[in-house]
Amino acid sequence: MQNHKEITSVGNALVKKAVLLREKSRERKKSGFFIMEGKREIQLALKSDYQIDTLFYRPELLGEIELKELTSVSQHPPSLISVSEEVYKKIAYRETTEGIIALVRHKNHTLEGFSIKNENPLILVAEAPEKPGNIGALLRTADAANLDGVIIANPKTDIYNPNIIRSSVGCVFSNQIAMGSTTEIIDFLKQKKIDIYCAALTASINYSTADFTKSAAIVVGTEATGLSTEWLENSSQNIIIPMQGEIDSMNVSVSAGILIFEAKRQRGF
Structure with missing residues (x-):
């Protein structure tokens, strides 16, 4: 030694x-x-x-x-x-x-280095997440579902922030992570022929009726502002989780977890 x-x-x-x-x-x-x-x-x-x-x-x-x-x-x-x-x-x-x-x-987290090995990848995209606790929870969910990767659009928080490492319980290391602008990521997904499913309140279908069995990126925004117009204009399909109470949104990590595991259910996992 x-x-x-x-x-x-x-x-x-x-x-x-x-x-x-x-x-x-x-x-x-x-x-x-x-x-x-x-x-x-x-x-x-x-x-x-x-x-x-x-x-x-x-x-x-x-x-x-x-x-x-x-x-x-x-x-x-x-x-x-x-x-x-x-x-x-x-x-x-x-x-x-x-x-x-x-x-x-550090590792390199560019889109160029993002490796897609599966024929029908399932990817989580989070636009402008800021709170370390939410980012950590998203990474834990992605790890639990064994996603092909997580892409962060327009990042506002350093991925190696100690609070992200702590709240992710180390899943910042177990996930494949890339970062880029919204425009760059949309171009990347389209080039790879990956359908874009945006969590949104308008022009949406019930998430359980969407077909996640093919190559798919589930895209979530912040609770405060949701997704930018650019995502909604390039969405293959907007999806929504029906609410039965007084509010119209949930914590972003909870919403992502519901959507991700519905996709995994459809894929037989």
């Missing part, structure tokens, strides 16, 4: 870098790195071929065997740095801890 280093000062340059990566989206984009916390999240990242540069760990909470198990599958063994309790608390963003934080390299 590689040699361990030790950091006990919160003034250490690497500690300051980790804090900036936790707090500043601009720093994450500029450096190409982000930080994440937790054993399961690290395992999912490694399984999905993310490159972990550095592991900060509390030796009182994480033994040699656990540390070795976490790093054994990595093609590029990370630097291992034991840190004091004070340093760990400085870097950590969770109130509870498992004693390990990783410094990780």
